[in-house]
Amino acid sequence: MTTTAAALTAATAHEPRPSARCVGILGGMGPAAGADLVRLFVQACTEFMQRRGWEVRDQSYPTHWLAQVPVPDRTEALNAGGTALEAPLDAMTAAAERLQALGAGAVAIACNTAHAWHEALQARFPHIELLHVARETAKRLQATGVGRVGLLATRGTYRTGLYETALAHAGIACHLPDETGRELLMRGIYDGVKAGDMAGARDCFVEAARRLMAGHGDVPLIMGCTEIPLALEDAPQAASWTLVNPGRVLAQALARRAYADWL
Amino acid sequence: MTTTAAALTAATAHEPRPSARCVGILGGMGPAAGADLVRLFVQACTEFMQRRGWEVRDQSYPTHWLAQVPVPDRTEALNAGGTALEAPLDAMTAAAERLQALGAGAVAIACNTAHAWHEALQARFPHIELLHVARETAKRLQATGVGRVGLLATRGTYRTGLYETALAHAGIACHLPDETGRELLMRGIYDGVKAGDMAGARDCFVEAARRLMAGHGDVPLIMGCTEIPLALEDAPQAASWTLVNPGRVLAQALARRAYADWL
Numbered sequence: 093m094t095t096t097a098a099a100l101t102a103a104t105a106h107e108p109r110p111s112a113r114c115v116g117i118l119g120g121m122g123p124a125a126g127a128d129l130v131r132l133f134v135q136a137c138t139e140f141m142q143r144r145g146w147e148v149r150d151q152s153y154p155t156h157w158l159a160q161v162p163v164p165d166r167t168e169a170l171n172a173g174g175t176a177l178e179a180p181l182d183a184m185t186a187a188a189e190r191l192q193a194l195g196a197g198a199v200a201i202a203c204n205t206a207h208a209w210h211e212a213l214q215a216r217f218p219h220i221e222l223l224h225v226a227r228e229t230a231k232r233l234q235a236t237g238v239g240r241v242g243l244l245a246t247r248g249t250y251r252t253g254l255y256e257t258a259l260a261h262a263g264i265a266c267h268l269p270d271e272t273g274r275e276l277l278m279r280g281i282y283d284g285v286k287a288g289d290m291a292g293a294r295d296c297f298v299e300a301a302r303r304l305m306a307g308h309g310d311v312p313l314i315m316g317c318t319e320i321p322l323a324l325e326d327a328p329q330a331a332s333w334t335l336v337n338p339g340r341v342l343a344q345a346l347a348r349r350a351y352a353d354w355l
Numbered sequence: 356m357t358t359t360a361a362a363l364t365a366a367t368a369h370e371p372r373p374s375a376r377c378v379g380i381l382g383g384m385g386p387a388a389g390a391d392l393v394r395l396f397v398q399a400c401t402e403f404m405q406r407r408g409w410e411v412r413d414q415s416y417p418t419h420w421l422a423q424v425p426v427p428d429r430t431e432a433l434n435a436g437g438t439a440l441e442a443p444l445d446a447m448t449a450a451a452e453r454l455q456a457l458g459a460g461a462v463a464i465a466c467n468t469a470h471a472w473h474e475a476l477q478a479r480f481p482h483i484e485l486l487h488v489a490r491e492t493a494k495r496l497q498a499t500g501v502g503r504v505g506l507l508a509t510r511g512t513y514r515t516g517l518y519e520t521a522l523a524h525a526g527i528a529c530h531l532p533d534e535t536g537r538e539l540l541m542r543g544i545y546d547g548v549k550a551g552d553m554a555g556a557r558d559c560f561v562e563a564a565r566r567l568m569a570g571h572g573d574v575p576l577i578m579g580c581t582e583i584p585l586a587l588e589d590a591p592q593a594a595s596w597t598l599v600n601p602g603r604v605l606a607q608a609l610a611r612r613a614y615a616d617w618l
Contacts, residue, residue: 120413120416120418121413122413122416123397123400123413123416123419124394124397124398124401126393126397127390127393127394127396127397128394130389130390130393130421130423131387131390131391131394133390134386134387134389134390134423135387137386138387138551139551142551147550148549148550148551149428149549150383150384150385150386150425150426150428150549151425151426151427151428152425153383153385153386153423153425155383155423155424155425156386156423157420157421157422157423158393158420158421158423159420160393160397160416160418160419160420160421161418162413162414162415162416162418163413163414164414165412165413165414190457194453286411286412286413287410287411288401288402288405288411
């Protein structure tokens with residue numbers, strides 16, 4: 093605390109800030125989502141500095157590395173189970189090792205489904221703080237007094253109960269899509285965003301969201317797969333909906349970790 | 356050639372492609388521009404695969420790493436000259452060393468002004484192909500039969516003649532802004548984009564572009580600083596202008612390098 097206070101006093105608004113902690117982003121799942129998380133992270137850092145009245149310069153951003161590596165399909169592995177679960181973990185481990193060697197003290201995973209391996213990966217890297225997208229999102233929703241939400245995600249994410257668990261801990265009820273809704277989401281993610289067809293993806297996501305809200309009212313919707321906001325966030329149909337982008341929440345959490353000494 | 360042909364025959368549209376070459380992006384200059392170059396690179400890879408009728412999956416993208424490191428201000432260093440020129444080169448060298456260790460065979464620099472050190476950096480890394488944004492842009496313009504262009508850039512980039520040289524080699528005339536235009540561009544880049552004020556940046560860029568075209572007619576405009584497209588590309592005033600985004604050209608060139616065996 094004394095160090096922080098002294099440093100704060102010493103630094104004026106026109107001096108570059110002392111270097112923040114180096115952080116990493118584990119991406120490639122898919123690569124568009126990884127690129128988007130870096131964009132959101134940079135935005136979160138800018139906002140973090142602006143709120144404190146700091147001068148925003150290239151040199152005042154934390155060093156950060158984005159690893160975009162091929163990771164075997166997460167939903168497929170979760171569906172197959174058994175030894176199929178090892179391949180995604182091994183690929184993520186190899187990338188996390190490199191991020192650690194680059195000096196990353198905190199790492200965010202740019203894929204919701206991949207969080208099924210969060211605990212296993214965290215156990216392998218005791219010196220890295222591995223952020224958890226669902227816990228960060230639940231914390232944020234809890235702080236804003238939200239009581240129930242709808243969850244748009246992959247079959248893999250539903251299977252692991254990633255958000256349901258984190259939301260339950262925060263006392264937030266979570267509504268899930270029916271079978272048709274889940275099919276629409278998978279089609280929008282795989283045949284849409286991951287295949288480069290954004291318009292097709294948008295139609296699927298909008299329809300899945302409508303079905304969910306038809307059953308449960310206009311609840312806030314968690315876009316619980318990094319590919320969903322890429323097509324849904326700017327949809328005109330979604331203008332009146334409350335969409336929660338866990339990627340944005342995760343990016344803001346990572347920015348806070350990078351600037352930890354300045355909190 | 357035989358290997359490529361055999362591999363092409365062996366791979367069906369439903370198999371993932373064999374791994375492409377690992378490539379790197381040297382960013383942080385500023386970080387928003389680095390994030391944007393990754394986005395453009397992923398987009399370029401998607402388009403590359405789609406044009407060939409390949410199945411686009413997460414796993415069919417090349418491994419790529421984005422280094423977002425603090426690099427001392429390039430324009431300031433070029434203005435100061437002498438030993439001030441060493442600091443940006445040292446920072447970029449440290450990042451390029453790490454990208455090389457990560458296996459990158461080709462690297463793109465996400466900053467036009469930083470290309471003043473392109474030759475020096477390339478000399479230090481004989482095993483990496485260091486792409487050159489102005490040469491790639493000039494090649495592309497030449498291929499489309501453009502005879503003259505306007506250049507929007509930083510004072511540092513004007514000082515080095517980065518684009519003028521590459522364009523002259525390609526037989527393309529290059530028109531530069533007057534002093535007021537240059538001042539507007541620097542204000543838009545530093546007080547605008549780099550400080551998070553996109554609306555202010557847009558006004559500066561639009562006015563600089565108008566002044567340049569008032570003197571030289573409706574020439575295509577090269578957005579020769581990675582910060583410029585972030586605010587200018589979507590400006591309603593620019594809807595009828597021909598804007599060339601060298602970042603997009605560079606991203607496409609990097610994608611071709613990554614998929615070199617598949618050309």
